[in-house]
Amino acid sequence: MDIHGLCALILICAAGALLGPELPTVERYALTDAELFAAVDRDAPGMAAVLDAWGAGDAASARRLLATHFRTRTEPKWFIDHLEPHGTEAGPDERAEKALRHEFFSHGVGHTFGENISWLENPTYAPEHEFDKEWSMAFLRMPWWNDLAAGYRKTGDERYAREFVHQFLDFRAKHPICVERCRGLSSHPLKYAVPEWRTLEVGSRLSGSWMNAFHSFLQSEAFTDDAVCEMLKAFIEMSRYLLKYPSGAGEFTNNWLVFETNALYSAGVLLPEFVEAAQWRSEATDRLVAEIRRQVYPDGSQWELAPGYGAGVLRSFRRAYQIGALNNSPLPADFTNAFESMYTYLLYSSINGSMPAFNDSGHGSIAGLMADAHADYPQREDFAWAASGGNQGREPETTHVAFEYAGQYVMRSDWGPEARFMIVDAGPYGVGHQHEDNLSFELWAYGDYLVTDPGTYRYNYDSPWRQFMVSSLSHNTLAVDHLGQQRRGNTAKYASDAPLAHVWHSGDEVVYLRAVYDDGYGPGAALKVTHTRSFIFVRDRYWVIIDRATPTDDTEHLYEVLFMLAAGNAQADGDTITSTHEDGPALVIAAAPVSGQTVEIVRGQIEPVRRGWRRGGDDVEPNPTAVIAQTTAGTATFATVLYPQQPGAEPAGVGVRIVEQTPARITLAVTAPGDGETLIEEDLTQGAVTIRH
């Protein structure tokens, strides 16, 4: 790359502002006019006149002709039609007005900038907040330019256009792009040497807010020919940057590369006036095809196994596909096949329209995704049903589903409002956004969650809360000697290359899943204990969980089975725990009596270990957690019944005891309302469960 006009820029930190320590000085540059016109393709429609003007030394005409070409061209097409009349509605537009006032809100924290935006200012530097670098990252994607753009298209109010142009030129002057790739900088709170040019944000801007603003303001006088040319320069700079510096951590690429490559592809499709566009398009196509094959498993999950991120990747792939389809540049069938499987995964792994909160995902809504699924696959009756809130299409029939690459298993009674539902995470660690949550699960019944993942925490890796939220101690799994699972760094456990070999049977009376975790506990994964967990869903009504913990040594260990209760109230009484939602469903957890076993509720504990918390609003809040504990040498066995109850139901008499146990077999006697006593026998060698009355 030719780097004329190279400039080094020192960011001056305004005294007293919400800015962090000074960032390192890096080499930056901005394209000159000469470099802009050198990039123009003489053979592209309308470009010969531009280059003739430039060649004749008439820079002003060249800029005017180039800007006029973009203002008037009918192809390629962006998602909005920039030639459509603007200003058909009366103003003001509320969201655009907010952007005019420099009022921003992200990650739960609002901030109003002064007259001039200080681009690296972050309100969470203030002492009353815990610092959140993602506040800046979200801000630096400039999402409010979409608000100014929408407001302008709607009302034609030139104030919105002037504000956008002013902000763009201001940012461009203060923060030229860096020559080298922006690198991590662990000593700085923002964690990057040039946070405003992190590749993820470059991708987000180029295919999102910047490209959208460019097309939206082309009719405006405020968006002068010079400003249009400056933005074209920025697009070229960003595309070259993404071409040269694709994200990737060895073999484990993640959502970043998809967002970046969607942007490179968009630029390649949308800017054919520049010679390099063909290369951007072809390289991006190759990258997108490679990533959809690598990151999307045959079961439709994305290999970070954090469903919210998988959904983001789906949206990004889909946007690239759509911009290609709009402009006669179709992407291959890999895409449409993958989209259908991804929508299917999201629908069948969700409950009440919410994704499971596995890994660094929350309970994100699938509503928008199901609308997309229905639009893309109108013949799929289940997508139509999900997209219409049950008013169209047909209710899905499949209730028990194994996602064998994700290692996620769904046991659902039905698709109605009274559904009992559990999803188990028995999969690989995931290639990004991981939690140590193997063999954990979420349980929903009769209209609400009863056992849940505690959620996530802001990406403040130094915070003990972040460390807690990603640890096994905040999940519904086993802790050994107060230590959790340890797969971080064990890259062999990050991804699946074949369907997982767990025991999975789905029959009329029982659904049976058995999976094993044996990758070690605690620092260095040095504590070797094999945790075998069986889930038995009985007659679509309740679950039996059998935990076996077998250490490799012959010393005594403390084993604790943990359940994060989603209900506000919980009491332990003997071997039974009852947790209730006010006016909602309840959960009875009955543990089979074992000599020396304790059953208790822990809430908001810090010592000796943090336990009994969940994410609440912008912070954490105490949350009742069931702890069933045994201290023993050799194998510890726990048998637990999880019995959900309808709102207002009389407290149910639920019990379980171990009738007989050998290394190969266990027989349990379960008492549940209306059933009397049921014998449930698990045969480990046959991999089978039988039920007798």
Ligand SMILES: [Zn+2]
């Ligand atoms: Zn989690």
